[in-house]
Amino acid sequence: DIQMTQSPSFLSASVGDRVTINCKASQNINKYLDWYQQKHGEAPKLLIYNTNNLQTGIPSRFSGSGSGTDYTLTISSLQPEDVATYFCLQHSSRPYTFGAGTKLELK
């Protein structure tokens, strides 16, 4: 199985800050990397698919980048409604595997 190492596990930032979350795969995943947001008690929401494609309806302050084994989710200007847990998912090969998650809070 492909292992996904996500960092940091916890992040505290202020409104307006630029925030980055990273995922590193144990092997090349050919950009088949998605990012999800999950707020407490809610279903996960797809933010970014295949590294850098913004899902319909997601604000443009969210963006993704990366290649090979290293991928990044960036929030360009943190908003209060972005408080959530974020996790990455690789679907380059089955079984799909997830990062451990990043809990984002407001400072």
Add this chain to the structure above:
Amino acid sequence: EVQLQESGPGLVKPSQSLSLTCSVTGYSITSNYWGWIRKFPGNKMEWMGYISYSGSTSYNPSLKSRISITRDTSKNQFFLQLNSVTTEDTATYYCARDGTYYYVGVMDAWGQGASVTVSS
């Protein structure tokens, strides 16, 4: 708009089978792929498997001997059965639509989740 809703017992005894239903509205399960994912206490997530538009299945090898995903197209529902459960199967179980934008693995719609506790 597609909506998914999980249902099933919230408590299962060890060694028994866990059975969940995902009811889908607003979209036919004869298109796309339909998956099950679980989130353990402590937030680790695991992809369990999916059933395709044609009824073929793919399972996580870690579960392969215990898992079955089936469907009823007349009711637009698909099902998860996990046999011989232990306390380590305690989790929130999610169903999701897979295969968005023709990429298997991109899951754009999820249910709210069903909390299942395995305990005697």
